[in-house]
Amino acid sequence: MLFNSIEYLFFLPIVFGLYWLLAGNRKGQNLLLLLASYSFYAYWDYRFLSLIILSSGLDFYIGKSIHKTVEINKRKQLLTLSVVANIGVLAIFKYFDFFIGSANDLFHSLGVGFELGLLEFIFPVGISFYTFQTLSYTIDVYCGKIEPTDDVISFFGFVSFFPQLVAGPIERAKDLLPQFKNPRKFEYGNAVHGMRQILWGMFKKVVLADNAAVIVDSIFGNYEDASPILLLFGASMFFIQVYGDFSGYSDIAIGTARLFGFKLSVNFSSPFFSRSFREFWRRWHITLNTWFRDYVYFPLGGNRKGHTRHLINIAVVFVICGFWHGPAWTFIIWGIVNAAYFVIEQRVSSLKHDEVPLTEFRYPTPGMVFQMALVFFSIALSLVFFRSPDIASALNYFVEMTDFQGKNSFRIGSEWISELQIREIVIYLIIVLVFEWRNKGNDFGLKRISRFRLVRMMTYLMLTLLCVHYFYGDNAFVYFQF
């Protein structure tokens, strides 16, 4: 089920109403959330529920077994079993065909007349997210960071909590599981906060991202005929689309969780205001990056094994992060490009702008704007790999971007994009930037609007009307495919 669907408009109030009717009955509430979460997922494809149940059951059992076992070797075996099983399922459904396809390409180029068969499975939505979530549980139990739970409903609920099930934020057991165990009390302020965050997320998704998507599809679909400036615009628009889409989803997820008395982790923190790549990666997809930091980067040695090893570790994390996004060479290249940005910045820059919090500035200085623009366009260009179907198309996109001959280089409009569309998207982007700048120290863009009630109400009304207009209900979120 999509957040931006008519079905969800009915689903959420029904679950919300039933949930708070069970106030005081924590187990009943947890069971309801579990059933609601499974219904939410089954609405997309009920067959893949078995994967979530299997994964949850396995880690629930392994978590308890690791805790009971004293022998180190056996504990390691149990952890290995969990990792292999979870990553194995992910590998079969997400990466198997990629490896087989790459091997077949290799055989073909070597002239070997041999071809391996592909599985061609349907990709289960959200598998990368809930796999990482449940995997972190067994690793944390193994490391002694948390105690395993005996409450099977709470654990299954933690793995499949519907607001963040299919596209995060990726929660850690130590943060979310205790919330299932503790009694929840309805708080007016918290619920209003949740509604505002849902509205803001919906605005970013259906107004900003979905409109940007139309432009992006046009430009990437006709890049051979587009002017260089339009191609740069297209790459920037894709960055804006991904941000609006994914951070919008996260805001709706966090806001929804608040309605049920849960607090989820912040996933995006105004990444467009990043003044360096390091700062950007601290503001973008925070829960995934911290996951890789804790379970990949630190175990590899982090920055404690010398400068060169530190840079290698960073590069490894970026490549894995790229590969996590999808089984394609384009994602790996995207990871490598971003690793390069990061490593080069680490090597050449002694400036540490991001050490001065943005909240210290009422308005951005010209220097900051320049730095932000530099980071923005660099990331946008790297996303050309992310968006392109293959490496050749991405490279052609760059070639066209430098081809100033025979094209009206500074022409923004074209047959496939009207200037009205561009004007609209720029207005929506300005709205997002203004609200996010005003709330740069807060969780989301609508937290602080004005002390005047009328201004607040008019803002909500305006955003709601825009959401009602663009709420078409069948534009899936970009990150569902990961």
Added chain:
Amino acid sequence: MKKFVLHTVGFAIGVLLLLHVLKLTLPYYWANEEMCDKMELFVSDQEGFDLVYFGPSAVKREFIPKVFDQGLRKAQIRSFNFGTAGVYYAEQSYLIRHAIIDSAFTNVQYVLSFGQEPKELMDVNFHKLRMKYCLDWANYALHLNYFWEKKDYQQLYRYTIMFIENQLFIGEVFDMVEWHFSDFSIPIELREKSGYVPYEWSVAQSKKSSNQRDKFLAKHEGKTYMAGSRQKPSKKKSKKPQSGLEQILIEDIGRLQSFANSNGIKFATVFKPNMIDYNNVDSLNSIYFGDGTSYQEYFEIENRWDHKHLNEKGSIVHTKNLAKLFEQEFIGKRKKSKKNTKKKKGKKSKDDKSRKRKKKSKGKTKKSKSKKAS
């Protein structure tokens, strides 16, 4: 908790009320731009029309009011073409229902409706404004029943989603505001044609419509007859229909017909010859061309624009035929009834004239400015 629910529901109701008020400022046909144009023309006419014909492009492109009026010279009928591209059953019946009670239609004595079946909502038209603005409760209930009978659950789902979207004004906000700033006016060269828009004219204005024409000609190059488009005549003249109209639909058309009759308007459904055999529509007032065997000229290449539409030459043939059948169905009956009541034969009886309520022109159709400008 109560406070939260009250505030949230209050806000939602406030937004919906605001949008509802905004929608009340629009005419019932607001989402159909062509209809807006035609309504401008219709209202601006000083003499008024006796007959209107609603339907999709098959009406817009093939019904020539002047030819029709000439065919019915004795009855002195003035007709108007309300055909607009892409009108499907739900929109058509919605437009007719509202038109009957519209003050601008007080002079109208006859309403013709194009015979067609409810449309399946495909991916390409799912969520489209034109497909949902006309989904009121009556239309929604009809489509639910219709697709339930057909066991087409995907259509049930889609129509439900579209109905809810329409009730919640989803995807309509900008269009509702924009309507007030739009200028609707039919091109001057078409004003004389009383709503008829030949393909020949459209192609001269824009090349958009020429693609389908080119494809059609390429497919039928060198042929004189559009093979396979007309149903083959059955050897036995069986009364059993090959494929009749769904009973649910017949009942719905019957209700619309009764509604028109109760408002003093005669209503008929026109079943064109190149459609499937609808010979189970006896209970309806209909102008039924049959399965097309008697109208072979409709399938001559020289009379066709493309696979679905006639060209101007073919349209003249079709309109003349329509006028004849209309005369048999309505005018003949009227004469008979006049004879029975021993009324004098004249241009129009006093009763007929008195039945014409005073035209409240320019009532609900705003936009007189644009009309003057054009």
